[in-house]
Amino acid sequence: MSRNDCSLGTLTKKFVSLVQDAPDGIIDLNTAAxxxxxxxxxxYDITNVLEGIGLIEKKSKNNIQWKGYGDGTDHEGVEDLQEKLRMLEARSKELDSYMDILNREFVIQQNDANFRSRAYVTDEDIRNIPAFKDQTVIAIKAPSGTTIAVPYPEHLPERDRQKYQIYLQSKDGPLDIYLVSAQDEVKIKDE
Structure with missing residues (x-):
C-alpha cells in the first residue's frame, strides 16, 4: 500500500464510503479496519472526528452508524449536486471574468474624450423603446446627493390613484427636468 493510500484524508473517504454502503449505515469497526x-x-482517529462533527454515532462498543447527509444511500444525488455546484462555480468565475473585462473597457471609454462627446441619448431614442410606448417619461439631471421621493397615492380616491407626485431635493445645485414623452398631461411645479 502506498503512502498516499494510507493518508488520513484518503482513509476517511474510504471509511465513509464503507459506512454509507453498509446496511442501515451501521458498520463494525473491526470489519472496517x-x-x-x-x-x-x-x-478510531477517523471515527472520533466524524463523531465530533455529528456525522456518525456509536451504537455499541465496536459499531457506529452513519447519520450524516440523508440515509447514506443517495450517492448519485450528492454527486449530481456536487457536479452542479462545480458547474455553477465555473460559470460564476466566467461571469466574473466578463465583468472585469467590461469594467476595464468602461474605464477606458470614460477616459476617452472622443467617446464622451458621443455618449448621449436623444429623446427620440427613448420614445422608440417599446417599453415606454404610451408612457410618460421624465428625464432628471441632478447633482450627486439629490434625494427623490415618489409616495404612493393611497389617500386618493380609486379613480385618481394613477396620479403620482415626485419630490426632488438638491442641496448641491440646480435640477434640470425634461419631459421626454407624454401620454397624459404632466404638471411640473417648482417649490
Missing part, C-alpha cells in the same frame, strides 16, 4: 487494511487505532 480489516477491509481498509489498517490498524484499528487509525479507524
Amino acid at each position: 480489516g477491509k481498509l487494511l489498517v490498524q484499528k487505532r487509525r479507524i
